[in-house]
Amino acid sequence: MRHLAYDFILAGAGVAGLSLATRLARDPALRGSRILLIDPAGPWVAAGNHKRHRCTLAFWTRDSPPYAQLSRGSWSHLTIATESIYRALDLRDHRYAAIDREDLKRHWWRCLAHSLDGRCAGVDGISGRVHRVEHDGDGVMVEVSGRWYRGRWLFDSRLPEGNSPPELPPAGRLMQRFYGWHVVTRRNCFCPDTATLMDFRISQAHGPHFFYVLPFGRRRALVMSVRITGGVVPRNGRCTEFPAATADEALADYLDRIWQPGGIEIAATEGGALPMNARHGSRRRGPRHIALGVAGGLIKPSTGYGFMRIERDSRAICTALAAGLDPLARVRESRFYRFLDGVFVDAVGRGGDRAAEYFGQLFAHGSVGRQADDVLCFLDERASCAALWAVIRSLPVTPFARAACCPSRVGACQYPHNLRGTWE
Numbered sequence: 001m002r003h004l005a006y007d008f009i010l011a012g013a014g015v016a017g018l019s020l021a022t023r024l025a026r027d028p029a030l031r032g033s034r035i036l037l038i039d040p041a042g043p044w045v046a047a048g049n050h051k052r053h054r055c056t057l058a059f060w061t062r063d064s065p066p067y068a069q070l071s072r073g074s075w076s077h078l079t080i081a082t083e084s085i086y087r088a089l090d091l092r093d094h095r096y097a098a099i100d101r102e103d104l105k106r107h108w109w110r111c112l113a114h115s116l117d118g119r120c121a122g123v124d125g126i127s128g129r130v131h132r133v134e135h136d137g138d139g140v141m142v143e144v145s146g147r148w149y150r151g152r153w154l155f156d157s158r159l160p161e162g163n164s165p166p167e168l169p170p171a172g173r174l175m176q177r178f179y180g181w182h183v184v185t186r187r188n189c190f191c192p193d194t195a196t197l198m199d200f201r202i203s204q205a206h207g208p209h210f211f212y213v214l215p216f217g218r219r220r221a222l223v224m225s226v227r228i229t230g231g232v233v234p235r236n237g238r239c240t241e242f243p244a245a246t247a248d249e250a251l252a253d254y255l256d257r258i259w260q261p262g263g264i265e266i267a268a269t270e271g272g273a274l275p276m277n278a279r280h281g282s283r284r285r286g287p288r289h290i291a292l293g294v295a296g297g298l299i300k301p302s303t304g305y306g307f308m309r310i311e312r313d314s315r316a317i318c319t320a321l322a323a324g325l326d327p328l329a330r331v332r333e334s335r336f337y338r339f340l341d342g343v344f345v346d347a348v349g350r351g352g353d354r355a356a357e358y359f360g361q362l363f364a365h366g367s368v369g370r371q372a373d374d375v376l377c378f379l380d381e382r383a384s385c386a387a388l389w390a391v392i393r394s395l396p397v398t399p400f401a402r403a404a405c406c407p408s409r410v411g412a413c414q415y416p417h418n419l420r421g422t423w424e
């Protein structure tokens with residue numbers, strides 16, 4: 001088979017693909033490596049695709065936020081609200097921040113463009129869809145529109161068919177659906193240093209539903225509706241069947257009731273969907289084929305956050321490759337936290353309209369200071385024993401003990417019918 005040869009092939013030039021490619025291209029120990037990025041959107045074009053696929057990535061960090069020059073906002077106060085709980089959380093050790101995914105991709109492409117002038121590795125990008133992957137001795141063959149490329153390693157961001165563990169029946173699959181407005185309000189109604197992490201003050205009759213609000217000024221914010229529903233995320237990661245009218249109504253109602261903006265202009269919208277089930281089995285799809293990002297199970301099922309995990313993952317992969325090791329040699333995964341995640345998601349899935357309270361209680365065990373940081377450390381999977389115990393103790397015993405002792409499925413979760421098709 002005639003083919004072009006590379007050291008590293010990245011199927012998908014999204015967040016995970018570009019984060020890793022940039023690190024590989026810049027690592028002095030990997031100087032001279034050849035890298036190929038493949039994306040149907042056309043990797044060189046995708047980065048400028050601002051309007052089509054806008055997506056704001058929020059994250060928290062203990063150190064100063066990465067990519068500070070791209071920051072859309074950063075906050076040291078968070079709020080969380082349910083019908084019965086309202087908590088203002090002051091962050092001492094952490095900072096909550098947001099960047100635009102397309103800005104980030106553009107930034108990465110600029111870094112990669114430097115590598116093209118020969119200072120680092122050689123990077124090629126092609127527009128196309130990976131159709132077939134075949135293992136070939138100490139490499140991997142990848143087919144794109146009838147042409148073959150060979151890599152020593154393939155890093156793959158494509159969601160597998162059905163994007164959930166195959167053993168999980170469709171009724172047991174859970175996803176988060178996002179839909180949000182970038183609004184400009186007539187009145188000053190947002191507090192620029194306080195982000196709303198989760199606000200459940202909306203009907204929970206059809207399963208967990210919350211809003212988050214990222215204020216970029218007193219009159220500008222991203223207001224995002226997040227619903228946890230059953231179903232399967234389309235392979236392109238976008239929810240084409242999103243019933244905009246329902247989501248628009250919910251956003252308008254929430255803004256009016258809670259923020260009283262005195263009129264709004266919608267500057268832009270964004271949305272998408274994410275699978276929430278914990279990954280099962282290995283992210284190694286073949287001896288030299290490793291899944292990345294969402295496809296690699298790097299989104300934390302209980303929160304839907306993945307950006308910082310993806311960043312840590314690409315750092316670990318690059319460090320291992322630079323040391324001549326297997327890419328996953330430096331990747332650490334905690335089975336314990338994976339178990340806790342499964343329990344949390346299972347309890348949420350079974351909890352119906354009580355699920356909102358679980359999130360509320362998670363943050364409610366301490367209203368100020370260190371406890372908020374403790375919860376973020378817990379969600380980052382690096383809590384101290386004392387913090388871990390405090391967080392676990394804050395959750396209601398019965399539903400969580402039931403989820404821990406009698407999971408709906410062995411190692412997976414089954415969700416009640418009320419989480420199915422909740423957009424209808």
Ligand SMILES: Cc1cc2nc3c(=O)[nH]c(=O)nc-3n(C[C@H](O)[C@H](O)[C@H](O)COP(=O)(O)OP(=O)(O)OC[C@H]3O[C@@H](n4cnc5c(N)ncnc54)[C@H](O)[C@@H]3O)c2cc1C
Binds near residue numbers: 014058131274294
């Ligand atoms: C709406 C939304 C909001 C999110 N918000 C946050 C947030 O606030 N904070 C956070 O931490 N995380 C968030 N996430 C989760 C996560 O950080 C993002 O989904 C992130 O983009 C995942 O990176 P990825 O590379 O795995 O996927 P993507 O960035 O989607 O990249 C996958 C790439 O693979 C390409 N591809 C698909 N099929 C093929 C094929 N056959 N061949 C080649 N390429 C292919 C796609 O074109 C795409 O470019 C959010 C996710 C969504 C959907």
